[in-house]
Every structure is written in structure tokens, then in C-alpha cells.
Amino acid sequence: MNNSLLKVEKTSIHFGGIKAVQDVSFDIKEKELFGLIGPNGAGKTTCFNMITGFYKPTHGRVSFNGIDISEKSMSDIVEMGIARTFQNIRLFSKMTVLENVMAAAIIRKPIHLLDAMLYSLRAIEQTEELKSRAIDWLKVVGLENKRHSISSSLPYGEQRRLEIARAMATNPKLLLLDEPAAGMNPTESKILEEVIRRLKNDFNTTILLIEHDMKFVMNLCENIVVLDSGKKLAEGMPEEIKKNPKVVEAYLGVPQK
Amino acid sequence: MGHKRTLLLRLFTMLGAVLLCYAAEVFVCLFGNAYQERLVALAGLYVTLSVSLNMINGITGQFSIGHAAFYQIGAYTVGYLSLLAPVSMGYNSISWLAMMMLVAAITAGFAGFIVGLPSLRLKGDYLAIVTLGFGEIVRILVQNMDVVGGSYGMNVNPKIQHLSIIWLLAIICIGVFRNILKTGKGLVFTAVRDDEIASASVGIPVTKVKVTAFVMGSAFAGAAGALFAHYEGFITPGAFTMDLSFMILTMVMVGGSGSITGSVVAAISLFYLPEWLRDQPNITAASFLSAIFASGVFIFTLSKAMDRYYQNTFQKISAISFAVCASVGFKYLSTFFLELVPQLRDMEFEGNQLRMVIFAAILVVLMLIRPQGLLSNFELSWKGIQKLISKTLHAVRRGV
Numbered sequence: 001m002n003n004s005l006l007k008v009e010k011t012s013i014h015f016g017g018i019k020a021v022q023d024v025s026f027d028i029k030e031k032e033l034f035g036l037i038g039p040n041g042a043g044k045t046t047c048f049n050m051i052t053g054f055y056k057p058t059h060g061r062v063s064f065n066g067i068d069i070s071e072k073s074m075s076d077i078v079e080m081g082i083a084r085t086f087q088n089i090r091l092f093s094k095m096t097v098l099e100n101v102m103a104a105a106i107i108r109k110p111i112h113l114l115d116a117m118l119y120s121l122r123a124i125e126q127t128e129e130l131k132s133r134a135i136d137w138l139k140v141v142g143l144e145n146k147r148h149s150i151s152s153s154l155p156y157g158e159q160r161r162l163e164i165a166r167a168m169a170t171n172p173k174l175l176l177l178d179e180p181a182a183g184m185n186p187t188e189s190k191i192l193e194e195v196i197r198r199l200k201n202d203f204n205t206t207i208l209l210i211e212h213d214m215k216f217v218m219n220l221c222e223n224i225v226v227l228d229s230g231k232k233l234a235e236g237m238p239e240e241i242k243k244n245p246k247v248v249e250a251y252l253g254v255p256q257k
Numbered sequence: 258m259g260h261k262r263t264l265l266l267r268l269f270t271m272l273g274a275v276l277l278c279y280a281a282e283v284f285v286c287l288f289g290n291a292y293q294e295r296l297v298a299l300a301g302l303y304v305t306l307s308v309s310l311n312m313i314n315g316i317t318g319q320f321s322i323g324h325a326a327f328y329q330i331g332a333y334t335v336g337y338l339s340l341l342a343p344v345s346m347g348y349n350s351i352s353w354l355a356m357m358m359l360v361a362a363i364t365a366g367f368a369g370f371i372v373g374l375p376s377l378r379l380k381g382d383y384l385a386i387v388t389l390g391f392g393e394i395v396r397i398l399v400q401n402m403d404v405v406g407g408s409y410g411m412n413v414n415p416k417i418q419h420l421s422i423i424w425l426l427a428i429i430c431i432g433v434f435r436n437i438l439k440t441g442k443g444l445v446f447t448a449v450r451d452d453e454i455a456s457a458s459v460g461i462p463v464t465k466v467k468v469t470a471f472v473m474g475s476a477f478a479g480a481a482g483a484l485f486a487h488y489e490g491f492i493t494p495g496a497f498t499m500d501l502s503f504m505i506l507t508m509v510m511v512g513g514s515g516s517i518t519g520s521v522v523a524a525i526s527l528f529y530l531p532e533w534l535r536d537q538p539n540i541t542a543a544s545f546l547s548a549i550f551a552s553g554v555f556i557f558t559l560s561k562a563m564d565r566y567y568q569n570t571f572q573k574i575s576a577i578s579f580a581v582c583a584s585v586g587f588k589y590l591s592t593f594f595l596e597l598v599p600q601l602r603d604m605e606f607e608g609n610q611l612r613m614v615i616f617a618a619i620l621v622v623l624m625l626i627r628p629q630g631l632l633s634n635f636e637l638s639w640k641g642i643q644k645l646i647s648k649t650l651h652a653v654r655r656g657v
Contacts, residue, residue, distance in 0.1 A: 052458065078460030086458070092451035094634075095444070103444040104459035113469065116442035117433045121260055127441040170460050 005030045005206050006051065006082075006174055011060030011070075013046055020046045022230045023060070028174070028223075033200055034208045035221035035238075039251050042227040044210045045087055048176050051208075052084050053077040064174070079107060083172035085163040087179050087210075093152035097143055097162055100151050101134035104169040109133070137165040140202075141195050157188035161195060168199065175199065177209040181216045189216055196220060214252065218242065226251060274428050278421035285420060294420065298488055300528045301423035302481045305430045307508035307524040308517055309477035312434050314506070315514030316443075317470035318450030319377060320385045323392030324505045327475035329497035330368050330395060331361035331482025333405055336413045336492055340404075350417045354487060358426065358480040365479020366472045368395075373471035377464060380453075392502050400494040410493030417487040426484060427521075430477045434517055435636075446470055450515075511623055513630025518637040523630075531616050537608030543595035545606055547588050552618065555584035556625050 006028040013021040021043040028034045036044050049055045051062055053074040062070045069077055083104075092100050109130055115123035138144040141161040146154060151162060160180055167175055180196070181189040193216065199205045211217045217224065218238045226233040226241060228250045234241060241247055285297050310324045335357045348356070376387040400408045437443045448456045449466050457463050486492050508527050512519030562576035596602045623631070 054454075054457075073462075074457040075460045075462045078458065083460075084458055086455070090452050090455035090458070092448050092455060094451050095447055099444050099447075102441055103448040103456075103461070106441050106445060107460035109441075111440055111442040113437075113442060116437045116440040119436035119439060121263065123436075123440045123442070127439075130441040166459060 003030055004028065005032075005065060006208070007063045008047075008051070009061050009063070011050060011057040011062060013043075013050055013055055014058045019230050021050065021057075021227075024225075024227065024230075024232050025060075026225045026232070026235060028206060028208060030173075030206055031200060031204055032206055032223060033196070033221045034206070035217045035224040036208060036210045036227065037212070037214075037217060037224060037241075037251065038227035038233070041229070043230040044227055045178060047227070048084060048178055048210065051077075051176060052082060075107075078170055078172075081171070081173035082176065083167035083170045083174075084176035085160070085167050085178055085180065087182070089156075089159050089163055091151040091159060091163060091166070093150075095151060096148055097138065097151050097154065098131065098134055098147040100162060101137050101166050101169045102130045104166045105130050105133045105137070108169075108171050134169060137169050138162075140168070140198065141165040142191070157184050157191070160184065160188075161192065164195065164199075168203070168205070172205065174206045174208065177207060177211075179210050179212065181211055181213045189213065193220060275421075275425065278424045278428070281424060282420040294418075296529070296532060298418070298420050298423050300525050301420065301427045302485055302488075303505070303508065303524040303528045304427040304521050305423075305481040306478055306505045307512065307520040308427070308430050308434060309474040309481075310505050311509045311512070311514065311517060311520040312446075312477075313470050313474040314509050315516070315520070316434070316438070316450065317446045317467055319467055319471065320381055321388040321471070321474075322385050322502050322506050323372075323388035323390075323395075324474070324478055325497045325499070325501040326388075326392040326395040327365040327369060327478035328482040328485070328501070329399065329494070330365045330475075331479030332413075332486040332492050332497070333399055333482075334361045334364040334479070335483040335486040336411050337405055339413050339415075339486075340411075350415070351419065351422065353415075354417055354419065354422055354484065357483045357487065361483035362476040362480040365482065366476030368479075369472045369475030370468060373468045373475075374464075377467040377471060389499070389502075392499060396494050396497055399497075406493075408494055410491055410495075412491050413486045414490070415487070416490030423484050423488065426477075426480055431517055431521060433473075433477075438517070438636075447515075507620065511620065511630055513633040513635070515634055516630065516632045516636060518635060519630055519632035522632065530619065531612050534612035534615055535609055537612065539605045539607050540611070541596070541602055542604040542606065543598070543601040544588075544592050545611070546601065547591035547595055549618070550591050551584040551588035552622055554587045555580050556622060558583045559626060 004027045008027075009025050010023050011021060011025070012019065012023055024043070024047065026034075036047065038044055046055065050057050050070075053069065053072055053076070057070050060070075061068050064077075064080060064082060067080070069080065069082075072080075092103060095103065109126055111123050111126045111130075115126075135144055135147065138147055141164055143158060143162055143165065146158065151159065154162060164175075164177065164180065177196070181192055184192065196207060196209075197220070200207055209217070209221070221238060223236070224238055224241045225235045226244075226247050233250060234244045234247050236244070242252070281297075285294050289297070306324060306328060310321065313319050313321045313324075338357065338360065372388070372391050376384055379387060399405060405411050437446070445456075445461055445466050448459075448461055449463055453463050456466075504527070508523045509520055511527060512521070512523030559577065559580035562579055563573070627633075
């Protein structure tokens with residue numbers, strides 16, 4: 001019924017002798033919440049880095065909306081509509097919350113350098129527009145009251161949400177979240193869950209997320225791929241994954257009675 | 258309506274800047290001697306140089322230490338052109354200067370592009386080494402080019418000494434970079450400074466941004482070089498050594514990398530400081546030693562006091578004044594005791610000889626007390642001044 005948005009076809013990434021990702025393929029459909037799980041070192045983040053163009057796949061190809069993006073640069077890929085967050089938060093630490101989001105929104109509303117040099121009326125208008133867009137995104141993640149604080153002074157959970165707002169400010173079709181709930185307390189991850197649902201429902205964003213918090217993933221995701229030491233172990237709906245003996249053995253473990 | 262007003266206001270500001278520069282030139286020429294005039298001119302050039310380096314180092318976070326090279330490229334471009342067109346082809350001096358400035362800026366900007374494109378992919382120390390090397394390469398290259406006089410230097414005709422143009426360039430340089438930072442475009446540069454990978458992840462073309470900053474910075478340095486060449490009327494490679502690069506870098510660091518206001522303040526004060534120190538009277542070894550001890554005491558007490566009392570401005574001010582009092586007291590006390598030793602009392606240093614020592618000591622002290630630079634991230638703005646005034650008024654009213 002839905003078209004596939006991101007297609008990862010038989011990709012491998014080798015770092016010298018280390019095969020971080022081997023022959024992994026999956027398909028993400030539009031407006032889907034897709035989970036990528038697996039034990040540490042399974043190659044999940046490497047997969048992210050490959051999709052966003054930080055690494056080039058050694059074999060195979062990644063295509064987005066039918067266009068091959070495996071050789072494109074990071075900024076081109078963002079422009080096509082893929083945005084990401086990082087496992088260890090990477091904010092612009094000396095800038096304010098608002099500036100963080102504005103810096104991302106600028107690729108959809110570029111300001112010409114000459115305009116900026118002359119502080120032309122157009123540049124002023126565009127800056128105002130950037131600001132209002134950024135504030136809209138901060139409202140979505142519930143940070144509009146903190147817009148003037150320096151981003152590194154925010155508590156952890158809010159930094160995570162700010163990073164999501166920053167990624168969303170590039171108007172992506174596909175959002176990649178690298179362990180968004182890591183280190184969060186239950187309240188914070190509850191808020192995050194709502195934010196992610198809102199992104200999907202209100203903004204038609206497709207979301208691919210890596211997460212170790214199984215409750216979080218199983219609640220949220222519609223489809224899950226399990227990676228183990230670089231290989232795809234299983235794929236399917238949360239219910240199937242939970243029961244899959246291979247996944248249970250490699251990652252989930254047997255529940256204690 | 259609003260737009261028209263802003264444009265008109267801006268026109269007036271520009272006119273005001275021109276008039277101010279011109280008035281300053283007239284004032285300096287009327288009341289100053291040739292030495293003071295030269296200092297004012299060079300201070301203007303240093304302001305341009307440090308602000309333009311700040312765009313590269315402080316705002317975009319690329320550690321470049323070869324800024325003198327672009328200054329030199331600008332100066333020698335103009336010098337070479339003056340060989341080709343010896344009588345400035347009948348243009349009046351100001352339009353000729355403007356033309357030369359443009360040509361020099363383009364040449365230096367192009368050089369910046371050529372150097373920047375491959376080397377800005379490097380990070381931190383590596384970029385520093387490349388720019389340092391480039392600076393030396395340019396200087397030595399010019400030293401061995403007979404067309405431009407080699408190490409003897411060359412005359413640049415005509416000699417045009419307009420203080421107003423020099424300061425106008427400084428103001429334009431400050432204005433352009435301030436404007437960029439006031440719009441959303443400025444965030445692109447600061448984003449690259451804060452985190453390159455995160456910048457790339459939100460679609461900022463990192464290399465392009467770095468090269469842009471580098472080209473802009475070197476273009477302004479080139480324009481300053483053109484003015485320098487015409488101001489001096491004579492240039493040698495010896496005027497563009499590594500020392501100059503480091504001096505500019507020091508200005509940026511002392512002023513607070515990232516703060517344009519800081520660069521301006523630091524450029525003027527660091528340029529004037531060694532000149533001002535020339536006039537110092539001779540001092541005895543005793544008082545010199547005690548001054549060194551006293552600055553040690555100053556740093557010590559200040560850091561101790563700041564550790565304890567840092568909550569509000571009032572406490573900070575009292576901590577600083579306490580440190581000042583303690584160190585001054587210590588200075589007099591230790592001078593008294595040191596002068597009991599006859600050797601220390603009778604040995605005299607010439608103020609002039611000590612000036613570089615004192616200059617260096619001041620830098621060391623400054624970096625120890627304020628590693629983030631004098632003004633760190635502060636920018637002077639009308640809004641800030643208005644806020645300060647209203648805040649003070651409010652405080653005064655509440656006090657009454």
C-alpha cells in the first residue's frame with residue numbers, strides 16, 4: 001500500500017579486516033516507525049552513518065525515494081530529506097537553544113552571503129522567518145520556554161529533545177534517531193515517546209530508530225530489524241521479534257520466572 | 258514606511274562613519290606629530306587584521322596563523338601594479354586607493370581560496386602548521402623575487418597617506434562581519450566552530466563554510482595590505498614576518514576569540530601598549546622585581562577570591578579591588594625591603610629596554626586571569642547599551 005522510502009540493498013561496510021556490516025538489507029516504507037535493534041557492536045550506528053553518508057558502503061547500495069544516495073555527501077543527503085541525531089548528543093554547545101535549531105533550519109531557507117554582509121532587509125526578514133520556524137519546532141518538543149538558554153546547560157532529556165528539534169528543522173522525510181531514550185528516566189522517555197508519535201502523525205515523518213530500551217521499541221515501532229555482529233538476524237513486527245528464538249538467544253534473553 | 262526609515266538610518270550611519278573618519282584624520286593631522294599620525298594609521302590596519310582573523314579563528318574556529326601572508330600578498334600586489342602603472346594613471350588618490358584595495362582584496366582572497374580549499378579539510382594543529390608554512394613560503398618567495406626588489410624591498414608610488422581611508426576600511430570590516438553575525442547566516446559559521454560533524458548532519462556544507470570564512474578574512478587582510486603599501490610608500494618582506502602573524506593572533510586571543518568588539522579593543526590596546534611603554538622612566542631593579550612579585554600576588558589573590566566570591570557583579574568587583582589593593586600594598590612593601598639591598602637599589606633598567614618584557618608579562622598575566630580573553634563572547638551593541646542604561650536607572654531608582 002505504501003511506497004518504500006529507504007531501500008538498503010545488500011550493503012556491507014568493511015574497515016580494513018573488520019566487517020562492521022555484512023549484507024544487510026531492509027526496506028522502510030513511508031510513514032513507518034522502524035526499529036533497529038541488536039547487541040552492542042552489532043553495527044547499528046554504522047548503518048546510520050552509512051545512510052547519512054558519513055561512511056560509504058563497501059558493497060551494495062542505499063537508495064532514498066528511488067535515488068541512489070550511497071555516494072552522496074552528507075549535506076546533499078540532508079537536503080534530500082534525511083536527518084539524524086547522535087548516540088552521544090552533539091549539540092552546538094556554545095549556542096543557545098534557539099540558535100541550534102535556526103542553524104539547522106537555514107538549509108531550507110538559505111540566506112545569501114551578500115545579503116547577510118549588507119544586512120539587507122531581505123536578510124532581516126529571512127532571519128525572522130528562520131526564528132519563527134525554529135520556535136515552531138521548539139514548541140513541538142516542548143522547549144520554547146528555554147529558547148534563550150545555552151544548549152549545553154539543559155538537562156539531558158531536554159538536550160535529546162533539542163537534538164530532535166534540530167534534526168526536524170531540516171524538514172526531513174526520514175528521521176534517524178540513535179538511541180533517543182538512552183539515559184532517560186521514565187517520565188522523560190514517556191514525553192519522548194509522545195514527541196515521536198507526534199512527529200509521525202502530524203508531520204508525516206518516517207522514523208528509523210536505534211534503541212536498547214525494549215519496552216520503548218516494542219511500544220513504538222511497527223517494524224523491527226535485528227542486527228547481530230554485522231548481520232541481519234531477523235525482521236518483522238514486534239510480536240514476531242519477541243518470539244523469535246534466534247533473537248531471544250542473541251539479544252533479548254530468556255525472561256526470568 | 259519602516260523599511261524606508263531603516264534604509265535612511267543606515268545611510269546616515271554610513272555618512273556618519275565617513276565624516277567621523279575624516280574628522281579624526283583632520284584632528285590627528287592638526288594636533289599630532291608624524292609619529293602619532295603613523296600610530297593611528299597602523300592601529301587602524303591592526304584593527305582590520307585582527308577582526309578579519311577573528312572571522313577565521315574565533316568565529317569559524319579554524320586555527321590559522323599565517324595572516325601576515327595575506328597582508329603581504331595585498332601589499333605586494335599593489336606594489337607590483339604601481340610598477341606597471343607608475344603615475345596612478347591620472348586618477349585622484351582616493352579612487353586609486355579604492356581600486357587598489359579591491360584588486361588586493363581579490364588577489365588575497367584568491368590566494369586564501371587556493372590555500373584554504375585543500376588545507377581546511379585539516380583540523381586544529383595541522384591547519385595551523387599549513388598556514389604557518391604558507392606564511393613563510395610567501396615571505397621567502399617574495400624575498401627571492403627580483404621583480405619586486407627581493408629582500409631590499411620596493412617603493413610604492415604614489416605615497417598616499419589617508420588615515421580616514423584606513424579607518425574606513427576597519428569600520429567596513431567590522432560592519433561586514435557584524436552584519437553576518439546578526440543574521441541567521443552567522444549561525445552557519447558558529448555551528449561549524451562548535452561541532453563539524455553535527456553541522457554536516459544538519460546539512461551545512463562544512464568545507465564550503467570554512468573556505469568562505471577564510472576567503473573573506475584573507476580578502477580584508479589583503480585590502481589592509483594595499484593601504485599599508487600606499488601609506489608607507491615602501492615595503493620589504495621584513496615587515497611581514499611570522500611575528501606579525503603571531504601579533505595578530507595574540508590580539509584575537511586576548512580580545513576573546515569570537516568577539517569582534519574584543520578584537521578591536523585588543524588590537525588598539527596591544528598595538529599602543531609597547532609604544533606607550535617606550536616613554537617609561539628608568540626603574541631600579543628593586544622596583545622591577547617587586548612589580549613581578551606583586552603581579553604574582555595579584556593573580557594569586559584574584560584567583561583565590563574569585564573561587565570564593567563569584568556570585569554577582571558586586572562581589573566580583575570587590576574581589577578584583579581587593580586583589581589590586583593587596584598587590585599594590587605588596588609592591589610597596591617589597592620595594593621597601595628590596596631597596597635595603599644596595600645592588601638592587603643602584604642597578605637601573607631603562608624603561609625602553611624593558612618594554613617587551615613588560616608587554617610579554619602583561620600578556621601572561623592576562624591569559625592567566627582571563628583565558629577566555631578580555632571580552633570572551635561579549636559584543637557591543639545599541640541594544641546592550643540601552644539595556645545597561647535602563648538596568649542602572651532601575652537600580653538607582655530602587656536604591657533611592
